[in-house]
Amino acid sequence: MSQTPLVLVVDGGGTTDGVQRPVTEVAVGILVDAQGRYLLTSRPPGKVYAGYWEFPGGKLETGESVEQALRRELQEEIGVTIGSAVVWRHSLVDYPHALVRLNFCKVYDWSGALHMHEGQNHCWERLPVSCEPVLPGTVPVLAWLAEEEAGAAPSPC
Numbered sequence: 001m002s003q004t005p006l007v008l009v010v011d012g013g014g015t016t017d018g019v020q021r022p023v024t025e026v027a028v029g030i031l032v033d034a035q036g037r038y039l040l041t042s043r044p045p046g047k048v049y050a051g052y053w054e055f056p057g058g059k060l061e062t063g064e065s066v067e068q069a070l071r072r073e074l075q076e077e078i079g080v081t082i083g084s085a086v087v088w089r090h091s092l093v094d095y096p097h098a099l100v101r102l103n104f105c106k107v108y109d110w111s112g113a114l115h116m117h118e119g120q121n122h123c124w125e126r127l128p129v130s131c132e133p134v135l136p137g138t139v140p141v142l143a144w145l146a147e148e149e150a151g152a153a154p155s156p157c
């Protein structure tokens with residue numbers, strides 16, 4: 001993974017006048033189904049950016065790896081148990097509420113039926129996605145996926 005982390009400032013970012021804020025580590029799962037569609041979920045009521053669309057996941061707890069946190073979060077939030085997950089891309093996003101490092105993992109292997117435990121909506125989407133609004137920290141990921149798909153597409157005759 002040689003990608004340089006993107007630092008994205010959203011809505012003005014933190015207002016700490018140059019004081020370094022702690023980085024909150026977040027594990028994010030990009031579930032890809034057999035048709036190549038991606039699972040997006042809406043942020044539940046009561047959370048920051050409620051109603052915005054994102055990939056499911058959440059913050060790491062003390063001592064957890066990204067993979068462990070992702071497995072726990074997806075069990076809690078959407079009711080599935082993932083197989084292995086490795087970080088595909090990561091980014092730093094400076095929101096007013098937190099400075100977060102988003103660790104995006106593609107997930108092809110899971111068990112259990114989808115069940116939205118937090119009142120979220122969900123959709124399986126091809127690119128470009130039709131659900132909106134998409135969470136600002138998630139928008140670049142859709143571009144990365146589109147670039148990857150374009151690179152993988154057979155060239156026209």
Ligand SMILES: Nc1nc2c([nH]c(=O)n2[C@@H]2O[C@H](COP(=O)(O)OP(=O)(O)OP(=O)(O)O)[C@@H](O)[C@H]2O)c(=O)[nH]1
Nearest residue numbers: 026028054055056057058059093098100135136137138
């Ligand atoms: N899960 C997820 N979080 C994202 C994405 N993009 C993005 O900027 N984030 C940010 O990452 C952070 C995730 O925090 P969260 O509030 O969802 O985490 P959590 O489920 O552990 O919540 P809680 O413990 O506060 O209830 C939020 O600041 C959210 O704005 C994404 O695609 N998926």
